Amino acid sequence: MPEPRLPPRAGLGFKPAHFEAIIAAPPAVGFLEVHAENYMGQGGAPHAQLARLRQDHALSLHGVGLSIGGMAPPDRAHLARLRRLCARYAPESFSEHLAWSRHDGIYYNDLLPLPYTPETLARVARHVDAVQAALGRPMLLENPASYVAFAGETMPEGAFLAEVARRTGCFLLLDVNNLYVAARNRGADPAAELACFPLHAVRQVHLAGHAAATGPEAGPPLLIDDHGAPVADPVWALYARLLEATGPLPTLIEWDNDVPPWPVLLREAARAEALLQPARTRRAA
Amino acid sequence: MIAPAPRPPLPADASTAPLAAALLDPAAPLPAPLRPLPGEAPERRFAVHRNNVLSGLVAALAARYPAGQAVVGEAFFAAMAAAYARCHPPRSPAMLAYGGGFPRFVAGFPPAAALPYLPDLLRLEDARARAFHAADAPPLSLAALATADGGLERRVLRPHPALRLLASAQPVVTIWAMQVGEMPLGPLSAWQPEAALVTRPHQAVLVHRLPPGGVALARALAAGRPLGEAAGQALAGHPGLDLPSVLSILIGQGAFRQERGPRSHGAPA
Numbered sequence: 001m002p003e004p005r006l007p008p009r010a011g012l013g014f015k016p017a018h019f020e021a022i023i024a025a026p027p028a029v030g031f032l033e034v035h036a037e038n039y040m041g042q043g044g045a046p047h048a049q050l051a052r053l054r055q056d057h058a059l060s061l062h063g064v065g066l067s068i069g070g071m072a073p074p075d076r077a078h079l080a081r082l083r084r085l086c087a088r089y090a091p092e093s094f095s096e097h098l099a100w101s102r103h104d105g106i107y108y109n110d111l112l113p114l115p116y117t118p119e120t121l122a123r124v125a126r127h128v129d130a131v132q133a134a135l136g137r138p139m140l141l142e143n144p145a146s147y148v149a150f151a152g153e154t155m156p157e158g159a160f161l162a163e164v165a166r167r168t169g170c171f172l173l174l175d176v177n178n179l180y181v182a183a184r185n186r187g188a189d190p191a192a193e194l195a196c197f198p199l200h201a202v203r204q205v206h207l208a209g210h211a212a213a214t215g216p217e218a219g220p221p222l223l224i225d226d227h228g229a230p231v232a233d234p235v236w237a238l239y240a241r242l243l244e245a246t247g248p249l250p251t252l253i254e255w256d257n258d259v260p261p262w263p264v265l266l267r268e269a270a271r272a273e274a275l276l277q278p279a280r281t282r283r284a285a
Numbered sequence: 286m287i288a289p290a291p292r293p294p295l296p297a298d299a300s301t302a303p304l305a306a307a308l309l310d311p312a313a314p315l316p317a318p319l320r321p322l323p324g325e326a327p328e329r330r331f332a333v334h335r336n337n338v339l340s341g342l343v344a345a346l347a348a349r350y351p352a353g354q355a356v357v358g359e360a361f362f363a364a365m366a367a368a369y370a371r372c373h374p375p376r377s378p379a380m381l382a383y384g385g386g387f388p389r390f391v392a393g394f395p396p397a398a399a400l401p402y403l404p405d406l407l408r409l410e411d412a413r414a415r416a417f418h419a420a421d422a423p424p425l426s427l428a429a430l431a432t433a434d435g436g437l438e439r440r441v442l443r444p445h446p447a448l449r450l451l452a453s454a455q456p457v458v459t460i461w462a463m464q465v466g467e468m469p470l471g472p473l474s475a476w477q478p479e480a481a482l483v484t485r486p487h488q489a490v491l492v493h494r495l496p497p498g499g500v501a502l503a504r505a506l507a508a509g510r511p512l513g514e515a516a517g518q519a520l521a522g523h524p525g526l527d528l529p530s531v532l533s534i535l536i537g538q539g540a541f542r543q544e545r546g547p548r549s550h551g552a553p554a
Contacts, residue, residue: 046418065378069301071302075377101378106376108305108309109342110341114299123299149319187323187324219323
């Protein structure tokens with residue numbers, strides 16, 4: 001199976017509003033990422049744009065609907081759609097989330113949490129196996145943002161993801177914002193969580209902004225992974241610490257709500273490049 | 286992640302059922318498997334997911350039906366869309382197709398009964414969404430039709446994959462055009478039935494108001510009737526039909542696809 005092979009540079013999520021700006025200039029980012037589900041129509045502008053962008057950009061295909069943490073195996077029709085997209089666009093990487101979104105035939109259109117136990121571990125590993133068999137390539141599994149905790153959970157997330165990767169041969173997508181948000185929402189130390197993350201399996205990074213919801217109670221606000229703001233400073237600091245441990249990694253800036261103009265996104269990507277460049281130099285030395 | 290608090294010795298409920306049951310039901314209690322954390326109460330934490338689910342589905346419907354939203358306003362639309370989403374949640378993660386049943390739902394939604402044109406306005410927007418994602422095909426040009434071998438009367442035209450037709454008892458094309466800014470907002474000169482031709486010959490979706498009889502002609506052609514027979518059917522129902530004009534609209538807007546091979550030229554009657 002082909003290894004994920006995105007360049008270890010900064011990439012941006014593609015939004016149709018930016019198409020003209022992107023093709024008007026030479027490629028300015030290391031890769032583009034799209035949500036697979038937005039390209040599941042038969043034709044029209046989405047495919048025309050993606051085919052054009054694919055000519056001179058590396059591509060990360062990022063799924064949001066496979067429900068890998070769900071009780072049912074990945075939906076066969078959805079896997080077939082993903083297989084067609086992989087065949088048509090030959091993305092350098094395919095990734096999905098450690099989450100569920102389907103139950104009993106209903107699709108909830110959100111990344112929903114699951115407890116980390118030997119039972120859910122076995123289920124997730126089976127589903128990752130099924131995805132990799134259907135696509136004929138290893139996938140990247142992304143750590144979720146989380147807001148809740150489950151009674152009787154027996155495994156920390158890092159150990160859970162390490163074991164999924166070991167059993168299935170999949171790689172990991174480390175969303176540093178998700179790790180930060182999840183740690184803070186649990187009252188844990190993000191740096192300590194990063195130290196426990198199975199970095200050896202990480203092949204891509206996500207960075208995004210979050211919002212702080214101030215509730216009626218005193219105490220720390222709940223952090224919401226809303227992809228609607230610049231990457232927060234503590235997340236940049238955590239990212240810099242990550243690169244010191246791993247060396248350069250393909251790094252996506254996600255900005256999906258209140259999307260700013262393309263030049264603003266390019267500035268965020270440049271900020272990631274400024275940390276990736278010394279990491280590449282260190283690796284070369 | 287490592288939880289700071291000691292864990293209760295309960296078995297984890299690995300089933301997604303308790304959470305699923307509480308996501309779309311605002312009156313459902315907090316799912317039992319969740320446990321408290323420092324800071325915000327579990328109810329408020331789970332509310333993030335409840336809000337994500339419902340607001341995501343409402344946003345998907347608002348994206349599919351922008352003119353409908355403009356007519357009723359954001360708050361009314363959100364309430365109507367949430368009512369639909371609770372009754373008809375998506376069955377597939379291919380969300381591009383979600384919401385096709387919304388016009389029918391709105392037609393039976395009592396609070397919207399004062400706007401009799403709203404369901405057809407939504408049907409027009411649904412047709413546009415389907416056309417936007419339809420398969421690609423080169424449209425048939427007038428020149429290709431004129432230069433084809435065989436008698437024009439016996440020609441069978443093949444519908445373009447994006448072709449959609451809507452005949453409404455309301456002036457739905459004009460209302461749509463005003464709501465999306467293709468026409469200046471203003472009073473309607475006449476409240477009369479309108480028919481919409483929705484096409485997508487290339488990447489942009491086109492909406493055109495067809496004259497009376499236009500839909501009958503387009504439907505007969507799309508159903509595979511030869512041109513002469515389709516024209517006869519349409520003229521029987523609409524004696525005033527300007528056949529050359531309507532045909533040139535249909536072809537000019539890309540309603541039919543280019544012929545593939547010589548077999549389709551002069552198909553047998």
